[in-house]
Amino acid sequence: MKYFLFLFLMSVIVQASNYVVVANKSLHLKKLKEKELKNIFLKKYTMHNGINIFPINLPPNSAIRKRFEKKILKMSHHRMKTYWMKEHYLGYHEPEQKTFEKLIPFLENKRGAISYTRLDALQKDVDIIFVIKNNPKIVVIANKKLHLKNITPIQAKTIFLKKVKKMHNILLVPVNLAILNKERKVFEKKILQLSRSKLQQYWTQEHALGERPPVNLLSPQSVLSFVKKIDGAIGYIPIDALNDKVDIVYEF
Numbered sequence: 395m396k397y398f399l400f401l402f403l404m405s406v407i408v409q410a411s412n413y414v415v416v417a418n419k420s421l422h423l424k425k426l427k428e429k430e431l432k433n434i435f436l437k438k439y440t441m442h443n444g445i446n447i448f449p450i451n452l453p454p455n456s457a458i459r460k461r462f463e464k465k466i467l468k469m470s471h472h473r474m475k476t477y478w479m480k481e482h483y484l485g486y487h488e489p490e491q492k493t494f495e496k497l498i499p500f501l502e503n504k505r506g507a508i509s510y511t512r513l514d515a516l517q518k519d520v521d522i523i524f525v526i527k528n529n530p531k532i533v534v535i536a537n538k539k540l541h542l543k544n545i546t547p548i549q550a551k552t553i554f555l556k557k558v559k560k561m562h563n564i565l566l567v568p569v570n571l572a573i574l575n576k577e578r579k580v581f582e583k584k585i586l587q588l589s590r591s592k593l594q595q596y597w598t599q600e601h602a603l604g605e606r607p608p609v610n611l612l613s614p615q616s617v618l619s620f621v622k623k624i625d626g627a628i629g630y631i632p633i634d635a636l637n638d639k640v641d642i643v644y645e646f
Contacts, residue, residue: 415524417508423523431466437486449489450509455637462510465526532577534644535621536628542643550585550644556605568608569620569629581630
C-alpha cells in the first residue's frame, strides 16, 4: 500500500516539475527552502542532527546541474568557479561530483548525502526535500564575451527583430533555428509574439531598409557551436542540448 502511495505522489509531482532535490534517509529531512539548499551546496551549512551533510553535484556540462545552479544557487558556472577558488584558500572544497548513472545508488547508500536529479530517475529509498518547479524547455544563450546575465522577453524580442544591435559595445549576432524546427515555432509564439505571416511581412519591410533576418542554422548543436565561437552571438536551443561554454540569459 505504501509503495502505491509513493507512486501516486510521484505522479502528482511530475505534473509540476521534472527535477527534484533528494536526500539520504539518514538526514530525516522533509522540506527545505531555497536559501537552506543554497547554504548546503555552498557548504555554509554542513551538519544536520549531528550528521555530516555531503552535497553531490552532477558534472559541469549537465543541463540538470545548470538548472539547479541558476534556480537555487542563482550563480552562473563562472561565478561558481570563482566562489570555490576563494573558498579553497579557506580550506573548503566544492561538492564531490557523480555521473548521472552513479548518483542515485550513491544517494541511497551514503549517509548524509544530498543532490538533485530527474524525477523519473528516482527510487523510493531517498527523501524528496525540494521540487524545482516550472522546468524550462528552451533557453536563450549568448556568447560569453557579451557578459550577459539575464534579459527580459522584451529585450530578446528587440534583439531578434534587430531593433537593438549592440550590447556592451559588441555587435549582436542573433541566430535562428531552422524554419520547421519546433523550438523556433515556440520561440516565435512566446517571445516574438508574431505569427509566421506577420514575421514575413515584418522582414519584407525591413529588407527595404537594408536589414536582413537572423541567419537560420539547421540544428541546436549548430546554434550552440555558433554562439560559442562568434563574438556577440545569441540564439536559443532546447535545454537538453546545453553545455557550459555559453551563458544562459533567459529560459522558458
